[in-house]
Amino acid sequence: MTKLSVNINKIATLRNSRGGNVPNVVQFAKDVQRFGSEGVTIHPRPDERHIRYQDARDLKPVVYTEYNIEGNPIKSFMDLVLEVKPTQVTLVPDAEDAITSNAGWDTLKHKDFLVDVIKEFQQNGIRTSIFVDPILKQVEGAKATGTDRVELYTEAFAHEYALGNEEGVRPYIESAKLANELELGLNAGHDLSLDNIEFFKKNIPGLLEVSIGHALVAESLYLGVENVIQMYLRKLKAHP
Template sequence: MAILSVNINKIATLRNSRGGNVPDLLKVAMDLERFGAQGITIHPRPDERHIKYQDARDLKKIVTTELNIEGNPIDSFIALVDEVKPAQVTLVPDAPDAITSNAGWDTIKHADYLKEIVAHFKNQGIRTSIFVDPVEAMITGAAATGVDRIELYTEDYARQYTDNKEKAIAPYIKAAHKATELDLGINAGHDLSLENIQYFNEKLTDLKEVSIGHALIAESLYLGLENVVNMYKHRLS
């Protein structure tokens, strides 16, 4: 069974928009674990526009499942991961001004760099994962770095799912077979949702972990709004 790691970046974005501590990121993380989440994912960026570096330090103290830190391994990110020592670090090649991650690594072009970073984190006992597109050559390149897992970038799957789910999943099935052949663990994330996650999970039988944030938070707003509105009405009656 694949485990669910919840990305809480959107909670941090909401908190930061008012400058206070509402919603309380740490309480949300603890509640998510209490509700059944099997991991917490964060993606701190250099400008700290959502997750702050201090959040990573604070979460390390309270997360009891699995803390996964994603990001581009620039010097400040490497130093943070070295300090916090999460269960997993996921290497993502996003530019500092990227709104969200939008591509996987070219594991051939950046082979030497990735080998160095992977070795650095693995020497500290941190499981490492590389964010990749569902392209067999990129997965072969990832395996050559010594990494433990790959995280398949699933935006293309999500975008095509409603029109042709068989076509959408096909490259991911091939990618997963290649990863399993190379003894790589398989994670996945980006735009997975309640609508498309079950089919993805059924087709990728070796899937170990999904990281879901934006859709899960949005779906929680919709599925929880009726309850909260009526709680307010009850207090006003």
Template structure:
């Protein structure tokens, strides 16, 4: 079964645009879980342009499913995650000024750094996942870091899905199969949507979790949050 984790960054973006606490990040997290989300994902950035440090701590007692904190593992991020102790931390090599995540790790180049960071998290009992491009050759280096899972960066799949979905998913399937050989769990995220999710989930072996935010929140403007979460759950269902 592939779990759905709802990324609520965009709720924080909307709140911060006006100030105050509307919409409430914490209430949306509570409601999303009530509506069927099997996890809550956040990606706090140093400038706090959406999720703030306060949000990270406020959400901890409210997430009763799975708390997944994403981010670039600078020291302040590492210390915060170790303090909060979510179920999962996802390491993403995004620049501080990046609009959104835009690349996976070069696990060969950053091998020693990732090993050190991942060891800290695992010693604290936190499951680790690292953001990875669809490149089977990178999997062996990812496995050498000691990570529990990889998260496939799915922007390229989403961008090319409409033109040729078979070609768009090919490298992702190959990467997932290679990850299976090393005993790595597989997550995925970035630009997955109601349109392209089912084909992806049906074809990626051992897909444990998808983290979806921008598309899901955008679709919820028309469908409502509960209906949208349920629609995503149906796309992930195995019959």
């Protein structure tokens, strides 16, 4: 079954825009799990413009589902992850000034670097995942790094699906099949929403986990957080 991990970065963005501690990031993490989320995802960046490094520490005692920390494995990020020891670390090659993640790893060019980083995390009992574009050679390259999973970067799918082009899912199907053949665990994330998640899920074999934040929080403004989480779970469970 595909697990839903809720990315709570946008809650931290809202908190930081006003100062203080409203909304409370830790309480929100507790609530999304109580409402049915099977994981909590955060993506701290060096400037701490949304999730702060201290948030990662504060969340550790309250995340009893899967705890996923995403980010570019610079030294400060690696030190944080090794201190907190989440369930999973997702390696994302975003620049420090990036508004949001906008590309997967070149797993061929950066193989040696990724091998070293992944080995260190795995030796500390942390499952690893690499953010990749739906390109077969990049999935093959990911396998060579020793990673446990890959996370397919789904912005291109979401864009094409919104235009009515269902064939936009084709590269993801092929990448998923290859990941399954290579015995790589398969995650997905970025711009997945209530509009496209059911179609994506029913077409992608072996999908273990989706990480959804921006759309889920935006949808919750109208529909409520608990309701939206249940809507996602129903759509994910509709196609075992």
